[in-house]
Amino acid sequence: MQGRINLQDEVDRVLGGGPLGMNVDQAKSICLREGLTVSPVRSLVWMLALGVLDPAQTDKWPNQARAWRKSYARKKRKLLVNPNKAKSKTSDNPLADDKDSLWTVYFANEELREEIKRDLTRTYPEMEFFHSDRIQGLLLDALFVYAKTYPDPSYRQGMHELLAPLVYVLAHNRDRDAVTVPDWLDPIYATSDAALEADAYQLFHIIMDTARPWFAVTNAPRGTIPPPSPIVLKCQNLQDGMLKRVDRELYDHLVDVGVEPQLYALRWARLLLGREFHLDDLVIVWDGLFAHSPDLALLDHICVAMLVYLRDQLLESDYVYTLRRLMKFPPVEDVRCFVEQGLALATSKTPLRSRSKAEIDAAAAAAATARRDADRAADPLSGRSHARGGASTFAKSIIATAHGGASPAPVIGASSSSPRRRRRRNGNSSSSPAPNTDNDALQRVSDHVSDLLATNHQLGTKLTDLVAVLQGEVHTKEPPSRETLYMAIAGLKQIKDVLLGNLPYSPDAPLDIVVPPARHDINYTEPDDVDAADVDIEPAPSEPAPSDPAAPSEPAAPSEPATSEPDTAPPLPPPVLDLIGDVSSPIGSKLSVFGDVDDEFGDPDSLFDNL
Known part of the structure; x- marks a missing residue:
């Protein structure tokens, strides 16, 4: 079956x-x-x-x-x-x-x-x-x-x-x-x-x-203090004995903040770490625990390794956080490191500090980097992208650029369905010879990738500035500046054209993308609280004296109607007009360019189709 x-x-x-x-x-x-x-x-x-x-x-x-x-x-x-x-x-x-x-x-x-x-x-x-x-x-x-x-x-x-x-x-x-x-x-x-x-x-x-x-529970005659139970003695030996020899700095910190070992180690020992790890991880720890000896002697060493694993977090924590961290152990990617470190502590004749989380993570990262570098050295052009079609087009364009715009030459002996064949990691050669490495082609690939990374960084910086400008205009208490909005839209349109391949761009000679000053960059301060004594208050108009009803009243002169000047926007500089086109239409229609930019960023693959 x-x-x-x-x-x-x-x-x-x-x-x-x-x-x-x-x-x-x-x-x-x-x-x-x-x-x-x-x-x-x-x-x-x-x-x-x-x-x-x-x-x-x-x-x-x-x-x-x-x-x-x-x-x-x-x-x-x-x-x-x-x-x-x-x-x-x-x-x-x-x-x-x-x-x-x-x-x-x-x-x-x-x-x-x-x-x-x-x-x-x-x-x-x-x-x-x-x-x-x-x-x-x-x-x-x-x-x-x-x-x-x-x-x-x-x-x-x-x-x-x-x-x-x-x-x-x-x-x-x-x-x-x-x-x-x-x-x-x-x-x-x-x-x-x-x-x-x-x-x-x-x-x-x-x-x-x-x-x-x-x-077991220890009992004592009434009025006397019972002796420490075996589990309390075990916890004390774990922290005051073993941890003190392995990592004196961490031990001193636990003593200074007042963490008693039985507060966390009692549960660790009684349940054989049953509540510290997920069940699928726990049975892996138990594999090592039972294999070492039926008397579970490896348990104490694993507990010490777990303490040292958290040392960087614990050394910066007070009593509350330290106890909380020990009572709720963080998720661990691979619990086998505790069995490995516990076994090293158990078999070492001299005090040996196990590795902390930062050290384990650094070692894992270094090992991954070494494997990746070895793979690249064995076959520099064999990296494959798992993204969709746009990313594959991007990869093909890089290789084509490295070969002067032409497709790379096929490998002799490789099948037609697979123009390149990855070299086996174990060193055994396949039936086809390893591909020849063209140093010039590799250099062109490296230069092209460097230019792309520099371009991405420069455009990303400009885009960040433009977003800050738009956010400043949206969140201000004053009416948004139409000129600032137009200039920001013009900058976004330039970035869009570069990403679509419609506008040439080189990191060595970048375009002068227009970025207006952000609202938070303008020296604007709210007026201080005004004291009434500092303000010239005009006297209120006095009420007219009552007129003599017998006196003839003169007709009041007609008042001229108030006129208001039309609200006109300041003229835009010519470069901005050239970039965004007709500005006579309402600003709402001009904001439609954001839809185009959003569409391009919504599909990451489309960014590379025209590069």
Whole structure:
């Protein structure tokens, strides 16, 4: 069936053999170096690394799996008490006070299961897989069995986040629609819910052998201070011991701002970094964690590497931001760097500071640049553009320019459908010889590209200035200047003609594109608040004295009608008139040129069609 992954192929690749031989050291090396990505062999490697399966006795694996599954099933049946079906004494009833009463045990079990259920509803809420009734019931029963088997510490919040990734990996590795399983591994990759639950419990049990003390609660007589719990001591050693030796500056900063290690490291350690990374990244970290040793000794070194990764941000932060950053770790492009750095810290005999985020990013950028330079040196003209037709036309024009306007000569031995053949990176030559490199042609290509970049920069600068002018006219409180608008439009039209190839342009002799002064460049200041005492106030006209009604009144002289001069725009300079044409039409019609410019910028490919 197409789309399936062949498990046998993955076993051969990772473990180096079939049922007659298992190279576990090779698998561990892969886990520590690169992780297993989405390989269905992950659950098998985890079982081998944690000691659930013996790599030297592959023929006994079916019997071993059958044994631990039966043992788990018996334990589960014994612990899931149902008084209604059990044979009990007549006096045993729901109201009995006897601590050995089946009803007392039943009520205690139900209380414990309700506590576990509350946490399970919050398990990876964004992933539908964990919220089906099937998976919820499976997780509930496995955690309940563990809590009853180990009353100290019983169940503690966070244990569900250790079990959930195990169930996720086991279930997806056994999906028969995605994985083809060979017959000899079919008993290990059993698909029943009972087998999935028992196998997940077996892995969880081994992990908890190391992590159980981290969930313990220390008690002390009343009135006395309890001793530090194992998890607090672990957190203190992480910051006050290991980080102090690796990066003293960062350690001093955390102490100065008052960040206690248990505030962030307690969750990191208890959940094996389960909340710091996405689940798909977390399992890659767990690949290295389990492969290093079943006692999870690499965990502390990975935590130190994570602290140093954030050093540049933390050193510039106060208490609040530092704690927020540590409690919500930022997304990481490749979590394998933490396994790599943690392993380096674990194997170094001298204090070795791991790399910060800036250093890792710089190293990745340098490596990418080195690979790109190597590719260009091997075949300088083999770069291909993935843009649309306009960009390909642009690339062809560059090559044509390099060859004096003619198409490049075909490569001898290359097929007609592919005029150039990329040289293989591994150094093996193909059947056709490598193309000859014309130094003059390459120089012309380089010069042409340099001119294009210079042109883009100059036109971009002019365009920025023109946009600033238009913004100044739009946002001013005064009426916009018609002359300024016309001049800005003229400059935009020049840039458009250059981009369309209608107007020659050279960065060595650029055009004198008209850019009027922007509104914010004009020395304009708002008037200060005016004091009434500083203003000459004309006296208000006095009311006319009441006239004598007996006196004859003279007719008032007729007032001349007020005339206003027409609002005429100042004349534009001749160069502007030549560029924008007739200016007698309303300004609204002239703004239509923006539509043309916008169309050209809306389609990036069209910018190169006429170059």
